[in-house]
Every structure is written in structure tokens, then in C-alpha cells.
Amino acid sequence: MKLSKFLQEEWRPALGCTEPASIAYAAARAASLGKRDGITGVHLVCDPRIYKNCYAVGVPHSEHKVGILWTLAIGALLPDPSLELECFRQIDASILEGASRLLEASAVSVEVDSSRTELFIEVKVERGPQKAIATIEGGHTRLTKLEVDKEAHPLDIDPVDTAGSCRERLSRLSFDELIELTSDIEEPDREALRRGMELNEAISRHGLGLLPKRFVDVKDQDPLTRVSRLVCAGVHARMTGEDFTVMSLAGSGNKGIVCSVPLSVYAREAGHDQKDAEKALALACLLTSATTHHLGTLSAVCGCSNAAGIGLAAGLVLLEGGGPEEISMAVNNMVGNVTGMICDGAKIGCAMKTMTSVDAAFRSTALALSGIGIPFSDGIVGRDGAESLRHLGKIATRGMSHTDEEILRIMQAKLGFDEG
Numbered sequence: 260m261k262l263s264k265f266l267q268e269e270w271r272p273a274l275g276c277t278e279p280a281s282i283a284y285a286a287a288r289a290a291s292l293g294k295r296d297g298i299t300g301v302h303l304v305c306d307p308r309i310y311k312n313c314y315a316v317g318v319p320h321s322e323h324k325v326g327i328l329w330t331l332a333i334g335a336l337l338p339d340p341s342l343e344l345e346c347f348r349q350i351d352a353s354i355l356e357g358a359s360r361l362l363e364a365s366a367v368s369v370e371v372d373s374s375r376t377e378l379f380i381e382v383k384v385e386r387g388p389q390k391a392i393a394t395i396e397g398g399h400t401r402l403t404k405l406e407v408d409k410e411a412h413p414l415d416i417d418p419v420d421t422a423g424s425c426r427e428r429l430s431r432l433s434f435d436e437l438i439e440l441t442s443d444i445e446e447p448d449r450e451a452l453r454r455g456m457e458l459n460e461a462i463s464r465h466g467l468g469l470l471p472k473r474f475v476d477v478k479d480q481d482p483l484t485r486v487s488r489l490v491c492a493g494v495h496a497r498m499t500g501e502d503f504t505v506m507s508l509a510g511s512g513n514k515g516i517v518c519s520v521p522l523s524v525y526a527r528e529a530g531h532d533q534k535d536a537e538k539a540l541a542l543a544c545l546l547t548s549a550t551t552h553h554l555g556t557l558s559a560v561c562g563c564s565n566a567a568g569i570g571l572a573a574g575l576v577l578l579e580g581g582g583p584e585e586i587s588m589a590v591n592n593m594v595g596n597v598t599g600m601i602c603d604g605a606k607i608g609c610a611m612k613t614m615t616s617v618d619a620a621f622r623s624t625a626l627a628l629s630g631i632g633i634p635f636s637d638g639i640v641g642r643d644g645a646e647s648l649r650h651l652g653k654i655a656t657r658g659m660s661h662t663d664e665e666i667l668r669i670m671q672a673k674l675g676f677d678e679g
Contacts, residue, residue: 260425260428260429260432260440261440262440262441262444262445262448262541262545263445263447263448264425265425265429265440265544265545265548266448266451266452266544268425269425269426269508269509269510269544269548270451270452270455270506270507270508270515270544271344271506271507272344272345272458272504272505272506272507273344273345273504273505273506273507273512274319274344274345274346274347274348274502274503274504274505275316275317275318275319275347275497275500275512276312276313276316276317276497276498276512276605277344277399277507277510277511277512278309278312278313278316278399278557278605279312279313279316279318279327279330279347279605280343280344280345280346280347280399281309281344281378281380281395281399281400282303282305282309282313282327282330282331282334282380282382283330283331283333283334283337283346283347284334284340284342284343284344284346284395284399284400285334285380285381285382285393285394285395285402286301286303286331286333286334286335286337286382286384286393287334287335287337287338287339287340287346288340288382288393288402288405289335289382289383289384289391289392289393289405290334290335290336290337290384290391291340292384292391292393292405292407292412293384293386293389293391293407297386297387298335298336298361298366298384298385298386299366299385299386299387300366300367300368300383300384300385301331301332301334301335301361301366301367301368301382301383301384301385302367302368302369302370302382302383302385303327303331303368303369303370303380303381303382303383304370304371304372304379304380304381304383305369305370305371305372305375305379305380305381306371306372306375306376306377306378306379306380306557307371307372307373307375307663307664307667308378308557308558308559308602308663309378309379309380309557310327310369310371310667310670311602311603311604311605311666311667311670312557312602312604312605313326313327313330313604313605314326314327314604314605314606314670315604315605315606315607316498316500316604316605316606317498317499317500317501318330318333318347318350318500319347319348319350319500319501319502320347320348320349320350320351320500320502321333321347321350321355321500322355323499323500324355324358324500325500327369328362328367328369329358329362331367331369331382332357332358332359332361332362332366332367333347333350333354333355333358334346334382335358335361335382335384336354336357336358337349337350337354343400344399344400344507345504371667371671373664373667376555377396377397377555377556378395378396378397378398378399378556378557379394379395379396380394380395380396381393381394381395381404382394389407389408390407390408391405391406391407391408392404392405392406392407393405393406397556398510398556399510402414425548426509426548426549426551426552427552429545429546429548429549429552430549430550430552430553430648432549433583433645434546434573434583434586434587434644434645435583437542437545437546437549437573438542438577438582438583438586440541440542440545441538441541441542441545441577444534444537444538444541448541449534449537452519452537452540452541452544453533453537454506455506455515455519455540456519456520456522456523456536456540458503458504458505458506459493459505459506459515459516459519459520459523460489460493460519460520460523460524461503462493462496462497462501462503462505462516463489463490463492463493463496463516463520464489464492465492465493465496465501465503466489466491466492466493466494466495466496466497466501467488467489467492469492469495469496469499469501470488470491470492470495474488475488475492482525482528482529483617483618483621485524486520486521486524486525486617486621487521487613487614487617487618488614489520489524490516490517490520490521490613490614490617491610491611491613491614492610493505493516493520494513494516494517494563494609494610494613495607495610497512497513497516498513498605498606498607498609498610499607506519508544508547508548508567508570509544509547509548509551509556509562509566510551510556510557511562511563511567513562513563513567513605513609513613514547514551514562514563514566514567514570515567516613517563517567517568517570517571517613517616517617518540518543518544518547518567518570518571518574519540519543521571521575521617521620521621522536522539522540522543522571522574522575522578523536523540525575525578526539526578531578535578536578538577538578539574539575539577539578540574542570542573542574542577543567543570543571543573543574544570545570546569546570546573546574546590547566547567547569547570547571548570549648550565550566550569550570550648550651551566552652553648553649553651553652553655553656554566554651554652554655554656555655555656557602558602558655558656559601559602559655559656559659559660559662559663559666560598560599560600560601560602560654560655560659561597561600561601561602561609561612561616562602563609563612563613563616564597564600564612564613564615564616564619565593565597565598565600565651565655567613567616568593568597568616568617568619568620569590569593569594569620569648571616571617571620572586572589572590572592572593572619572620572621572623572624572627573586573589573590575589575620575621575624576589576624576627576628579624579628580628581624581627581628585627585628586627586644587632587643587644587645588626588627588630588631588632588644589620589623589624589626589627589632589644590644590645590647590648591632591633591634591640591641591643591644591647592619592622592623592626592627592631592632592633593619593620593623594633594639594640594641594644594647594648594650594651595633595637595638595639595640595647596619596623596633597615597616597619598639598651598654599654599659600612600615601659601662601666602666603666603670604666604670639651639654
């Protein structure tokens, strides 16, 4: 495992929420197999968690269009799928007009396949009798099938699920070993980490202008309040579809914001060396991806709290001079605190959840650096942080499966798809 390879796979730029971007990418790939015009139908089959993460989130460059149907209609009209998770940058007036016509003609439809437990997107684009299909599985850009009228087309990318295997390998490493991966960061990797800090802080600063003055005007308040509200502002801006590229982490732009913005701002204000901040961010990213393996790419629990919040806590401990033992205690403190916060889709409300996760990470760190960790005798907390993460994964993947089903039923009922 090399940090450079990890960052290449897990620390990636994205415009807008990654789940709608993934759907739009699949739609654009399917549409690229035929003429751009003449589309008569666009149909999506997806797993329940993709559906809930596209339910109420804004689409960048779209004049504030929201939701999965607009995402699908727009995606089928995008001319260049090679932009992948930044494909929304191509939206213009003609694409919006074409997408509107498709929606008015009821030519766009969505089906949720409840049997799918991992990330799954299959888009079928119809031009009269011609049917072109693109399928993504296991990762936001992991294309596993291209097909026109049942004739397979070659895939021009590596179909191996590198992100999933990377996360699985990281989940087997000890905290000592994760720290060791950050011990000698090469300059290109430092540049990538700094670029992510800059991108994610930029959308957060922009987001402050979208929120009420009495909420964001906290110059006389403590650093934790300022940092948590800055993160909230960035996530709010992203979920409403503001035109800012962010650096995503483990498939999530919000995870990237949660990990990078607090470390960047706090390190600067507390007088820490920039290289120490970059090392702390590298560790935060590694542990976030490892925890994402336990939870699943998409989960019943909030990944910003239960993965990125945990990664942030580890990064803060390292920044303040702590080691594996303190990181383990900080992880126990986080698992004993935020486990169970549900994911009910990507939306502006995520901004509030990220504030909670940042606050929990700072407080968990402060306790751990004072030698205090939630003990093994408490609830699901393990003998150490690694065992706590395994327990967290069991809660998310097994214990909360019915919770996820109920969340989906409620959301579908709100749109009139279900009697509830």
C-alpha cells in the first residue's frame, strides 16, 4: 500500500454530490453509444441508497434543479462522459431545455432494486427501438457493462474495484501501520492534499455567504464553533448545488470537507506547521476509507459522522502529538457517541450532521489526549479502537438494515410512490 496510490483512488475531485454525478456519468456513457439526439426514454435501476442520496440534492449548473429525475434527464444529454464526477460542468441552457422536454413527456423513470445491497446504477437510454445500457457497480465510476441492443461494447477503463479493495486492505492495518503510511509523504502527494484543503475550504468560505448572519458571525466565539460552522457552510453549499469542485474522499465530497477543512483551519490558527497538517490529513483520509469499508460504500448510517468524523479525530490526535494509543481512545469515544446517526440521503440537512461530527471529533480528541476513553464495559465499544470499528460495521450493515428500508419507504411515500 502506497499513499500515492491511495490518494489517486480515494482523494478525487467532484462537482456536486457524487451519487447524482455517478448517475449522470452512467447516463452520459449510455447515451454516447448512439446519436446524441432522438432520445425517447431514459430508465434507471439503482440500489436503495443511491436513490436516497439523489432524492433531494441540488445539481450544479442547473439553475437549482433538484432530485434524481432531473439528474437522469440531464445526464443523458451531456456530451462528454470522460469528465466523470465533474460531468455537470457541461450543463448549458440547451441541455436544461432538452431535459425539461424529456420530463414533460414522462420519458424518464426510476426503479429501485431493493435486493441490491451495494452501489448499483444501470441506465438504459432508448432511441426508438435502440437500447443502450451502462452499468456501474461497487464504486462511483466503476463501469462494468456497456451494451447496445444486447451487444457488448469494450470497456475503456479498468473494471477492477480498486477503491473497494483499497479500503479493505486499509481496514486490516493497525493504527501504527496507518501512521507509518504517512511517515514520508512525497511532494506530489503533499500537493494533492494541499489542493484538497484549498478546494474544500473555498466552498466552505463561499457557503458562509449563503447562511444567516447570526449563524455564521461567530468571530468572537471559540475556534471549535468557527470551524464546525465553516464545515456546515461548505456542506450546505455543496448540497444546494453551488458551482464549486471539491475533493471527495472515499466516494463522498462531504467526507472530504469534514476531514480537510477542520484540520486545515485549526492547524493554521493553532500555529502548527503546514507539513504536520498534511500528515494529519493523510491519516484522517486513510482511517476514513478504512472505516468506510466497515460501513459500506453507501450506508444506513451517516458516513460524515461514522467515518469522516472518526478519521478527523485520528488526524487531530496526530496533529497534537498523540500516537496509536490516543487514536484508539479517540475512536472509542467517537463510536460510543455518534454510532446510529442515520443517513436519510444527501441533502442540505447533512450540513447540520457534519457540524455534529466535527464537534464530536474535537471533544473525543481532547478526552483521548487526556488519557480518557470510553471503556470496554460500555455498550458496543470494543477493547480498542480497531475492535470498536468492527462493532460499528456490524451495527451499520446488519443491525440497521431494516432502518434503511423504513427510511426508503418514508421517502418514497413523500413523493407519492408509495402509500406509506
